[in-house]
Amino acid sequence: VQGLDLPDTSRCDRDAALSSTRRVAYAHDARNRLVQTTYPDGLGNLQVQYTADGKLKSETALNQNGVAVITGLSYNSLGLVVGHSRIVGTASPRTSTFAYNSLGQQVLTRYPDGYEVQQTLNALGQALKLQDSQGAVLVSEVSYAPSGQASGMTYGNGVVRRVRENARQLVSAVLDLNVVNLNYSYDSAGNIVTIQDGLRGDVGTVSLGYDRLDRLARASSPSFGGNGQYVFAYDTLDNIISMRLPGKRERTYHYDDRNRLQLLRDNDGNGVFAIAYDAAGNMTTRNGEMFEFDVGGRLRAGGLVSGYLYDGGGNRAAAEGGLYRTWNYLADGRLIESTRGADVSDYIYLGSRLLSIRTSTPAGVKMVYQHYDAHSTLAATSDASGKVLSRHIWSPYGEPDIAPEASTPGYSGHLTDPDTGLVYMGQRYYDPTLGMFLSTDPVTAHENPLGAFNRYRYANNNPYRFFDPDGQRSIVKGEEILIQPEDKSVPSLPPIPNTVGAKGVSATDTSFHTYDVRTSSNLTPSQAATGFRNNPTPGDDQPASPNGTKNDVGNIPLMPGPNYVRSFLVASPDPSKFTDITVNYTISGKHKLTEGFVMRYGEIRSNGTTVLRSYGEGNNLRQNPVLQSIPWIGWGGQVESVWQQNHQEIINGAR
Template sequence: MSRPGPIRQSCFVWRPGLHAAVLVVSLLLCASAFAAPPRCEDGSRPHPTKGCPDDYEPLPGSLQRQSTYISMSVPTQMVVGQLYAVSVTYKNIGKATWTNEQNFRLGSWYPPDNLTWGTSRANLPGPVAPNETVTIPFTVRAPTQPGQHGFQWRMVQDGVEWFGGETPAPMVNVVASNVTGYIDGISGAHLVGWACSTGIETPIDVHLYVGGAAGQGVGVSSTRADLPAGAGVASACGTQGDAHGFRIPIDGGLIAAHQGKTIHVHGISPVGAANYEIGRSGVFVVPANQQPVVTLVSPAHGAVYSEGTVIRLSATASDADDGVASVSFVVDGATIGVTSPPNHFVDWVASPGSHTVQASVRDTRGAVALSDSRTVHASKVSGAITGLRDGNIVGWACSTHVPGPIKVRVFIGGPEGAGLSAGEYLADRAGPTERAAQCATGSAHNFLITPSAEVLQAGLGKTIHAYGVSALTGQPVALEGSGHHALSANQAPVVRITAPQATTALTTPATTLFSASASDADGVVSDVRLYRDGALVAELSSAPYQVQLTGLGEGPHTLRAVARDSRGASGSDEITISVSAPQSPASAARRYVYDAQQRLCKVIEPETGATVMEYDGAGNVIWSAAGLALPDAGRCDRESAWSSGRRVDRVYDVRNRLVELRFPDGRGNQRWEYTPDGLPSKVITSNDGPNAAVVNSYRYSPSRQLIWEESTLDGGSPLSIGYGRDRNGNLSSETRPGGLTLSYEPDALGQARRISDSAGALYAENIAWHPNGALAGMRYGNGIEHQGVLNARMLPSQLKDGTASELLYQYGANGDVSAIIDRQQGTAHDIRIGYDGQGRLTLAQSASFGGDGAFRYTYDVQDNLLSAQLGGVRSQQFWYDARNQLTNVRDDAGATVAGLAWDVQGNLSLRNGRKYDFDFGNRLREVKEAERYAYDAYGRRAVAYDAQGQRLRAMYSLAGQLVHEERRGKGASEYIHVGGRLLATRSPTGVTWTHVDALGSPVAVTDGTGSVVERRRFEPYGAELGGQVKDGPGYTGHVSDSATGLTYMQQRYMDALLGVFLSVDPVTAYEQPVGQFNRYRYASGNPYKFTDPDGRMSRKDIEAANQSFLLEKSKRPVDRLVDMVASTIQDARGDIKEISSAAHSGSGEVPIAAVISIASMATPVGPEIRPAVAEVRSLIATHGRTMSNKALDRLVKSIRSDGAVRESLVVTRHEGALYILDGHHRALAAPRAGVSEVPVREVQLPWGAYKSPADLVYSAGPGY
């Protein structure tokens, strides 16, 4: 511009040439008078430096395009990203008419053409002529960035120029819109709630995630939140409308894939903001779809209908968490009808035969459940006239699936209504085995009809017609063969088998009298022929018609008697008898095979087949294989055993110590590590599955006593026990895996006097002991006083625990318990007990047992249980196979109530359809669908997993006591013992005290106040009275498993209902003593006298109760290893070739056929009586002494250096003389070292199969 143009204001007009001073004054006056900014004539603001245009007169183009701003309508606040209606009003003060076609527009300004509001142009609503005013409406979109934004527009002719004044520029407040919302909950099969973007009316999308928010969880569905949600939601969203609700389906597929996962909902911002989780995301989880339930109402299981009957199938169905969609009825696997609620039934016409019927329900979310499966039968009359035999009409008839005989109507000369009625008979005679299949029930459906004389006279030569009468409808149905046979002319003689009866029970090899009676109504019986299984065994012309049958084998046998009359007519009778195997074998033989070096190389036993073994040069067994079919008693068969796939390998170090044990499948593999002086320091035992390994570690004091042991399961957290000992080496304290420290305060003999823990809890005090180590008395931690009284034979006569329990014991001459008097619960709980000549339990009588109050038992010569009965409650007959293994338990009716099968190594493999899995080491690994197990170094159970995978972890001390247990999420329990019996249990719920009988079985449990909180009673063989098996320590102190019903006795499992172990006893017939011939029996058949401490050998617990503390504390771990691994025993008097159980049938004592080298035992075999000294020369040796001169010289030097024999000799006394059991070499070396007296430890021998200790001596040496 060459010069400033005129500027018009209401306060002054500036023209060119106006004096500057006047302009300044005018400007000041104008500024003071008006606050509005100055404007040029065309309404525009002056340029900051150039002012208004030079001239009042516009250029020609400008004259055409002029506008004046009038007004503008725009909201002062907007929400980001939303559309808003605005308008701007201008007046056309130019010469040209504004039209859209000439590109006149309203344009965004400041800066020109900006897109802040989503558009830069607004079209005119129509042509605008000069001097007309136009309001231009248009829609803008708020910026996506919150804050203050200027809003300014101006008229423009695109391609030409901007013209006229711009609008004011108000600042519009653009506010943010954030996702918000709330999950209200789960309603039926839907997730309901609301979501919006604040300030925005438009519904937003929501996305559903499970298991975590977006980025962590899984996206499963999306929907739009556009359902009415109420005024409160509209207020929360800042909107006019409330269409922000959502309802998301939770269907069966979602539940099946994500049940239990957390639910998260994200709102999707429509303006690009964050897609936030809405309220209560993560609070709810995908619910479990409760299974629908369907119950088949009809027909009843086993129902029998006549063919052609319309059978109604009906069911009831329900669903707890949604609805029933449909019920389908399935017959023999095919759907015959589908129904919808509320009525569920279909009608069906069954064809003859057996049919399986079942109902299936489907809920609205797709879950399906089945009813029980039922079998129904459609019966028809079936049968035939098969011919005439000896003048009798022979055939069969039945109503299929209906037990029992049906009636048969006979007509002569024509069918019913035309022929002569010959009578109605029963088809009730035994038939062939295929008859059971033809009739689908039983086999006694034959008929043998003898026509009467009248019928014969009237119907001779006429056809025979027979009808079976339906047992269901009473309607007769013609039998096959009707009309095809005619009555014979001669009346046949009648014969009947009089012995044996078809119901006679015979066992192999069976002998029975076969006899018959015969008569002829119209003549004379000429002869009777007797047949067995179709073969003629006798032809007799006169009575008695009988013959003795012998050697009948197992199975059915057909006996038939045929009588002929003088005219050649014959009559017959036939029965089928059954011969079964005996309940148990009459004898069993065990054979032993030796190699060229006279080492035992094979043992052949009925239960386990052949066991073959091999040795290294040092005489160690380096491998063995069991369960082999190698019956040759003249061969070792090592080559066959080596490649059998059943070989168990052993590896030893240079000191002949076991370092590795390997099984074919790896289960039970072990690696042993030792301290320099030969004590086990670490044992790694392999298991299977998740129980990869159990590691046992041990540490010892300088005096070589155990001070710490640890058990680690599969690399997890270890369980450990620490042992504190006083200066005498006695156990004084014990630290348990949970950190609990027990104090025992032992006396000089190492017996506990008081038991308390580090937290100050008292478990027992004032503990006193009998001289033989039995518990004499104590005060429980809850104040109850215990008193244990012994009789003159050092047997328990009274066990009294305050008011919790008081038991009196009475005995017979052999030390068997004859009565247990319960003075606390009364005479109803007294038990009277009887035995047979072999000391086996035959009667246990107590009103508390229920029924007739008497358990009665019988046995065979193998000590197998043959029967166990409790009148009115239970009756069991036990059947054994040729391997002397229990296979069937039957009731009085002969029905099998328990069926058992065994593997080749003599372990139970199947019981009533449930599988039992034992490994090559004869350890139970799994009871299918119940539990599976892992074991530690000494074969004790370290963990048990139930069917749901929950585990029970246990720790046994090296002494064999269960000390710690972590039971399936119920917390840890500590078991505290005294004198070998359970004293108290410390669980997360508190401490309880256990009161036991003489066997160690719990009879009562008391709490901290001394109140009885539980009482328990057991059957003679350990089953819990009442039938409910309780988990944890139970019968004789062993652990009971409710999942399997078994009693876990550490090395073996026992079935208390059957009274047998599930695997063979490693202590066989020729060991301590031969009386142990039965490898499955429990407690020598005398469960009130004996127990089995670890599942390997019975012990007279009624005598040895509470003494295990003394014995176990003296044992070293390596001694227990010797106890655990059965070694090969050889008799110095000659090899054992065979031992048979037949010798056992006569009396209770059996001569010893093989003698264990007692001096090889590392510990006393009976309770210690007193320490003493004896002259060496007075001691009697019980076996020969073999020792190298060099070794003997070293022993002599050691004794001479010490001046005495430090380690006591173990001896036993008989008739005043002392017999050496352990210490022969010390006795030999002592006199040579100048020592005449040696310390001795006198013990009692625990076994009774000898007349005196002298019987053990085969070559007694001279007195020393």
Template sequence: MTNKLDQASVEILRYTYDADGRLTNRWSKAKNNTAYAYDTVGNLTTVNYPVSTDTTLSYDALNRVTNMVDAAGTTKLTYTAAGDLATEDGPWTSDTVTYTYHSRVPHLRTAVSLQQATGSWTNGLSYDAAKRLSSLTSQAGTFSYSYKGAGNLWTNLALPNTAAITNAYDTTARLTGTYLKNSGGTILNKHLYAYNTAHQRTTHTRTDGSYVTFGYDNISQLKTAVGSGGQSTENLGYLYDTAWNLNKRTNNGAVSTFTVNVKNELTSEPGYTDTYDNNGNLTSRTDGGYNVAYSYAYDDENQLTSVRYQSSLVSSSYWWRMDYVYDGRQRVRMRTDYTWLDGYGWYQGGQTRCLYDGMVVIQERGPTNPTISYARGLDLSGTLQGAGGIGGLLSRSRHATTSPYAINGTSYYHADGNGNVTYLAGSTGSADAAYKFDPFGRTLASTGTYASANVYRFSSKEIHVKSGMYYYGYRFYDPNVQRWLNRDPIGETGFETLRRPIRARPLRMLRAGEPNRYRFARNNSVSVTDANGLYGWMFTDAFGNRLPQPCPPKPCTPDPNYNYDQSWTMGLYEGGVTAIEWAERASDVLNGMPTPAGVPPDKWRHCTMTCLIFRDWGPIPALGAAAVTEIPFIGGGRSEWGDFLANLTGVAEFLNPFDRNCLRKCACAARNIK
């Protein structure tokens, strides 16, 4: 790709490459030229921005990043002999994150330890014989998982405060209920769900017995959300245009109208007029008379760096500003609050520094001493971070304000079936915080001592309380307008070039037939989650050609007489194994596996193969096995696009939050592969 036009046929991006096909310059209409430099073996070494702080990368002899210098400072990385990340020493003192791995199971993490000025914050991980997470121990206590049979659906999570979270599922492994109970069995918080034959949630019932019923249009966008008892805050209707933009929203009969331009940029919303820069970033939101103004600024990677509020209708003491600083992995590392002082201008208030495990925050500091530490377990994917941490928060521990900054209180999270935090339990189980949201994340109720202080709420993501926006990892989401602030960067060559050194992928992933890069969660956040702000991927081959896509899913009830809970394992992962060898080993397992009735056996085995490889060996082996075109070892003996698609479907199905059983969900998926 050499250039890109927007929907108005205006050139917005232009790329220049060297003789080896590497990106050397990116020009954008809003940000001008960014230059890229490489070492002699092709590793990206420098990103030279026109305005933002440059990013520089250094590598070891195995082409792994060892040093990263960026706007946040300098980060150093080391690796184990097996190639796993061993330490990440961040830009500040006493902030090294250390990873420990299983001695006999390669790449299986057993501990994460975060250095502090005094002591450390640790998360120790233990596993059962099937390599399922059985317990996590931190300074917040020990959390223990129990599972349904031999599968990966967890049914009980014992909390350190003697409370427990229990999950219930139907015969197709869909979550029907999640309960937080105290040691006496009293229900403190619960969420119950009913489904239609298309696996869409039709009813959500809460602890107090109130419920919401959901309706959908013919492309599965949420159409109605009607609360019991005629609640005015939960009698909602949604209407979308043909490009999937929210056009109208009704609330108990009151109509709110939203207008977009040909670029799908929001131009007007109730009470405000919106403007964007030439890169599609929201830059201002005003009331027309400029009595109220929200302003947004971005760096040269189109990352939000500042949002501020000013209004002539209120005292200037109520004006505020929030600034963000990112590292080279595009993670927010610092957020700084400002207030306005007449005669002085913007006055800095608090500053929060974020320390990460991968892409999720495990500690906040302010700025040198720890203030809040988080324990994180299995998220909606059934892995530690496969769903971007959504539904995986376990606890929020508060540190003392004086040395040695010991823990002086912990709250325990409970989320609904879509990973929205609705309850924080204190040491006795009482509500430290409780929340209620509408389907797209607008807060309907917030109570409890720590309701304001806790920032992880809708989708288990971090909220900026004053603006109401949520930070998802690569973009900010505004629930008031049900859309992202800027366009999805996935597939943009400069964005992918920067991500590649640390987050390499065997296959490129591009936007899948998505005409609207501002749309959130397919306009159906009742059943769909967005892990990190890059939602809606598709697979392409090495030449960028789009691979065949499955037909629209059909209602599916797998063979009820088939034993989907039988235990199948790929065995232990071994480093240095080729993709062909992964597939051969998987085929040896699957050739002895019976096929559910009414399911195409070849497609089912291909799908199940990569799903099980993902479960037992991780994403890289799964994608590697899928990438070796069609695997001829599993029935058929010749290359077929349908079999290749079945391989990729297995990878996608592993991340399906509504079922954790590879055998069962591939039985459904295989029916839709042509």
């Protein structure tokens, strides 16, 4: 990537960019939509097709040996996704289909192997019950806390789950009858200080301490082994410099002048770990183990795996070498199916939370229920009768005492590769033995906090409070975004799933801005809500969904696309005043602007018509009112005109 020669505002170093051996080329059509991406090594080359009305139709990504991974989408007359297909190489398509009620809410999922799950919803569109097409109940009696989180349910195997929150809406207890019993306490900063295990007593209880920068400094539990006392130390650049568990493991970390881990000294018998990197900063050698990355930063080989394949969205799709495996991700980021040899696993969700895994093998079918702690880390599994199959203990940075099955998400809800021990977190791979990522953070470095300059650290060095949803940026656990607008005439929202790597928008930051665009209309509330749902952004997009549909906003002044957001559909908090609300939230690392959101809805007037409203907040200097008058920095009146034009499209579309 070549930047401007500051303070020059018009000349780019184009010659240097064109001659670069790592140059990535993007092609757009006449409507400014991305249609092709070309990498110099050919790995990840992408072709994109759209439907006649501008929705994503297919993505074809090329991998090693010319193997293509093709993702296809189909829609109903309302623009809702009714089909998702995946083809890896010459294999047969794996197609998932979806059905909706008259309100456009999803009520049925049909998996590629034909298994069907139906859900019963409440008036807010929240799931109350899930059952399959044979009538087997998977979960029932689901209740919700004021925060919007599921606070109670009964699994299909009879295990009753209760989740309690304190006054700060932090999880205070996770109680799965006779399976999990965890109680949490916090300090004034929101750091967890104790996790009490009501089933295993002192053996499973964890006590935690922090330094003045809220980095994990101490963790103690008999379950860790050794003397049970982990001690961590960090340097001023947030690098771990020592990780000590006397009697079991004591490690010291040594870094090069580029702030990359170079040497790991370990006294547990492994001697010295030597680390090496490629030109882009990807770790290519770890204690003699080799890793290969492509120009796009995707891990292509490691351990026994001779080739990882990826789809057009960057999701891992298959692993070649050893036992052949595949993974099938939906547009909202959820894993719906995986295969391992002849075994096929279906992933069943309650909202955005994994509930159970149904695996078909040559020997038969088994249903395994997943029991997670407050941090979405696997704590236990149980079978169809409620019998506990496994319990799991994790070190502070994610090393398991007993690794879960390869098809089961474990630490922070992510899959672990049995071949390498690495945790696959979407954009990057994480090494729990080192407590850091193998590659640099794709999110731009920034100074607040200073530790964000560290390109490899995990979860702000506070892994009990933060986690990384997709390998890009850590978020405060709760795994949801809570939107409480600065303008009090705009409704606050129940939590939405944090599948965008959100950190939070700060109203006290000098870059904070708001915008508020309104258009009077004669649309009914239903017409307005449908219009915003089906046309959530100014770009060519897909309809908003409860779990967040990935959309490309397109070109932004001075910032050509792609610019990705997730479009969430949120039930109205007050149907007498507002329609259902569509929320577009920037995807961290995949949008040229920094974090922000726009809420789009209709304000209901006394005569039954609506005022269309698009209200946004964010932290970006280009959109700050102080800079709006500077043409090459600010947007000026373009924000107003873009949303007004989109409002008019919605009005015209309803006629």
